[in-house]
Amino acid sequence: MTTKLRSVMALTGLGLVLGAASMGCASTPPPALLDARAAYQHASTSSAAELTPAQLHVAQQSLALAESTFEDEGDSDKTRDRAYVATRKAELAEAEARLVAIEKQNAEADKQASLDQQNKAAQTRDQLNMTKEQLAAQSQQMEAERAARADAERRAKEATDALARVAAVKQEPRGVVITLSGSVLFASGKSELLPAAQSKLNEVATVLAKQGDDKKIVVEGYTDSQGADAFNQTLSESRAASVRTYLTNHGVDSSKITSQGFGKGSPVADNASPEGRANNRRVEIVISPAAKASSTN
Amino acid sequence: MRTLVIFGCAVVSAVAMGCASYPAPTEHLANSMAAIRGAQEVGAPQVPQAALHLKLAEDQVAQAKELIKDGKNERADYMTLRAYNDASLALALTREEQARNKGKQAVEQRTAPPRAP
Numbered sequence: 001m002t003t004k005l006r007s008v009m010a011l012t013g014l015g016l017v018l019g020a021a022s023m024g025c026a027s028t029p030p031p032a033l034l035d036a037r038a039a040y041q042h043a044s045t046s047s048a049a050e051l052t053p054a055q056l057h058v059a060q061q062s063l064a065l066a067e068s069t070f071e072d073e074g075d076s077d078k079t080r081d082r083a084y085v086a087t088r089k090a091e092l093a094e095a096e097a098r099l100v101a102i103e104k105q106n107a108e109a110d111k112q113a114s115l116d117q118q119n120k121a122a123q124t125r126d127q128l129n130m131t132k133e134q135l136a137a138q139s140q141q142m143e144a145e146r147a148a149r150a151d152a153e154r155r156a157k158e159a160t161d162a163l164a165r166v167a168a169v170k171q172e173p174r175g176v177v178i179t180l181s182g183s184v185l186f187a188s189g190k191s192e193l194l195p196a197a198q199s200k201l202n203e204v205a206t207v208l209a210k211q212g213d214d215k216k217i218v219v220e221g222y223t224d225s226q227g228a229d230a231f232n233q234t235l236s237e238s239r240a241a242s243v244r245t246y247l248t249n250h251g252v253d254s255s256k257i258t259s260q261g262f263g264k265g266s267p268v269a270d271n272a273s274p275e276g277r278a279n280n281r282r283v284e285i286v287i288s289p290a291a292k293a294s295s296t297n
Numbered sequence: 298m299r300t301l302v303i304f305g306c307a308v309v310s311a312v313a314m315g316c317a318s319y320p321a322p323t324e325h326l327a328n329s330m331a332a333i334r335g336a337q338e339v340g341a342p343q344v345p346q347a348a349l350h351l352k353l354a355e356d357q358v359a360q361a362k363e364l365i366k367d368g369k370n371e372r373a374d375y376m377t378l379r380a381y382n383d384a385s386l387a388l389a390l391t392r393e394e395q396a397r398n399k400g401k402q403a404v405e406q407r408t409a410p411p412r413a414p
Contacts, residue, residue: 081375088350088382095389102396109400113407 032083039090048097055093175288182281191238205250224277237261322374332384354383
């Protein structure tokens with residue numbers, strides 16, 4: 001009986017010792033479990049809570065298992081192993097959260113780069129289109145200018161042709177020279193235009209008025225060699241002036257036309273014969289390119 | 298007293314049977330080894346932090362194998378779990394590093410001046 005009682009007491013004591021040992025262990029968790037708690041704490045306050053909540057939940061369950069094992073068994077191999085696994089699970093949740101964040105960042109950067117590239121391409125395309133439009137406009141303008149020039153040349157030729165029908169027209173180095181016979185324009189010794197001359201001069205005026213701005217016109221008066229030189233000079237001047245006045249009154253721009261008398265100078269025929277003298281009595285209208293006209297365009 | 302002895306024997310034999318009945322963790326061991334191969338293949342040995350966890354996993358698998366040989370199957374099973382989790386972490390750390398490098402390279406490519414032809 002005594003032996004039996006001693007045995008029971010011994011068993012009870014053993015239980016108490018074991019219980020106390022177990023309680024002792026429970027109050028001081030092993031370093032592995034402390035690590036696991038810290039790792040989970042760290043992970044739960046990191047971006048894992050937002051980016052990898054499922055993995056974080058797994059880590060939490062793993063830690064809970066380690067905790068319950070510790071409660072049940074104290075600092076056992078199993079407790080340490082489970083704490084170790086819980087630590088890795090928490091670290092894994094954090095690592096995967098960082099990976100998600102980096103991949104998001106990379107994707108956004110790629111998207112932005114792609115947008116930038118698209119914008120750049122669009123900009124280049126716009127510039128190209130603008131250049132094309134400018135080129136087209138320039139080409140159109142050049143074509144218009146060419147057409148205008150061709151038109152002006154055509155009109156000048158038409159005018160010259162029309163003139164050839166009423167007067168002698170020659171192309172000389174000094175320009176186009178229209179020669180009008182003095183006997184047709186004036187009575188002998190006079191500088192007033194004859195009525196018959198006027199219809200002829202009307203035609204000339206029409207042609208001259210059509211000349212471009214880049215032309216200057218000089219009316220030159222000439223006489224034959226008969227009579228005093230001074231008289232011939234004055235007569236040639238006043239005849240040239242008469243023709244100029246008539247022309248300016250009939251549409252020719254007065255700023256483009258001048259007159260000059262040369263008396264008996266520059267004869268075109270022999271003054272010894274009546275025909276020659278008749279040819280020398282004349283008015284020449286010289287149309288030449290104006291030297292400064294082109295530079296004012 | 299005899300009753301106590303019989304009870305004690307029963308407890309001892311039950312515990313012995315329990316240990317013996319824990320199966321060898323062959324599946325967990327295979328999973329751990331597969332996780333290690335996966336981490337090695339993605340390049341964990343080249344990433345210092347990942348290489349550390351890979352080494353831990355490899356050592357733990359070796360330990361697990363020894364424990365199985367010694368018939369300590371339960372302890373071996375936990376060792377394979379440790380190994381599996383270290384290998385998984387090595388894989389994640391490697392992928393993180395690779396993604397970070399990829400981003401850096403993309404930025405460098407975009408900011409680099411165009412090469413002369």
